[in-house]
Amino acid sequence: MPTESTSVSGSGRLAVRKTYKLFIGGAFPRSESGRSYAVTSSGGDFLANAALASRKDARDAVRAARGAFGKWSAATAYNRGQILYRVAEMLEGRRAQFIDEVSLSEGGDAASTVDAAIDLWVWYAGWSDKITQVYGNANPVAGPFFNLSSPEPTGVVGLVAPQESPLLGLVATLAPIIVTGNTAVVLAAEDRPLPAITLAEVLATSDLPGGVVNLLTGRVAETAPWLASHMDVNGLDLAGVTDPALAADLEAAAADNLKRVVRPGATPVDWHADPGVGRMTPFLETKTVWHPKGV
Template identity: 75%
Template structure:
């Protein structure tokens, strides 16, 4: 019997809750931890625009959901990752990192209905008024995922952005996109509304400039930008419409450490309301 030719699997993008091919038709080979070679879609400028459009369409409903509901949905995602734990371990060869990623989802789920209490409140003012400050989501956030931690790092930048009501377009780690792709499969079958998280695979150097300059993107997380010159260029592009920008850390990030609340508050706006007390 003649030797069979291997059928190499091609993983697709995750946009608007669906798995489309890149409009460019391009893909690139990726080596899995087991040594198997598969293809990942190579996202284009058009794919980035489509992802932003999906994120913008999903934003009003997601931002308008109750904090308790968002927390429930994030917790459900953690449950589903737990159910595919062995697959994630096979893709990362890091059982401790997979467990930490599950715990990180649960941790952020618990913050959903608490962040407003910690970073909002009643302000003391002179006069017969209530003065209340409350955090609100920024909008659509573009995220360059960290290449050194393709699952725990990915969860650590996505979860804090969406738990507060933002929607995201994520550029997965170029050389290790499989955990992001598997996470997309989890999100697609969870209760997360379509478009809240959109995942693009390929070269961030090719797609990030279009997201940084996109006028319908409100925030830019450059955590995974490893080239300082590119990061500076993207930050300069983001200034065109005054995006909130999270700069890459100059030091290595310990993704297993307590994340704190900083990544949640970076992409929040504070709305202050005055109301008369009456007599």
């Protein structure tokens, strides 16, 4: 990348550039299609070539997410919370690198954006062992039964990450999906995918099991329909779909196996605002268990 740290330095040493790849099942493969696309800065300068994900990549990512769901959803809430907190720690350690990347991607106050992203991981980490208490409850049924409703994760969730906020928007939509035990296939911000791939490096070193988060870069209009129509995807967050006609098509395709769909919100969303629980609950199922009481 043409920043000071990566260009030819005064000593004449040529910097080593990073290849930006996909993140599937805990590994960093190139697109099986062999395709890539040029990513430029907000000012129009070339930054890197990102992998242009294909249908096959999307299907591989779904398979990895499904494979990871059993263990991740069965992990203790304490364990999931620790791992999300670890993500915040890793992100904090690479704060300067993320400020550089966010600055090139979207400009603005990159430092406050990265800080907010770190703090959001901490916020969601704390939710792991509280959402059940806040969103579940005992029910006083009229009979001799112990009746308990508890939230459980929906399954594999496809996420089209917000376009305008490639790091903070991604964290604000991804963390609430995985903290409750879902696994995710993410389509990164199409024109600004680099912070997402670097975030995948953070996830890969945070004890997050491979496959819990899978990240694709490429064209939303090409890849999102494969996720929307995939019969092994259980939920779909359309946060980053900016074309209303495409959003409607994706929602209609999602109906084939009755995916839980979160429609695109108002744009721009203020990702710095208090998120509430509204991004966790759409991908939670309520299970109610009846136990008879008797001696």
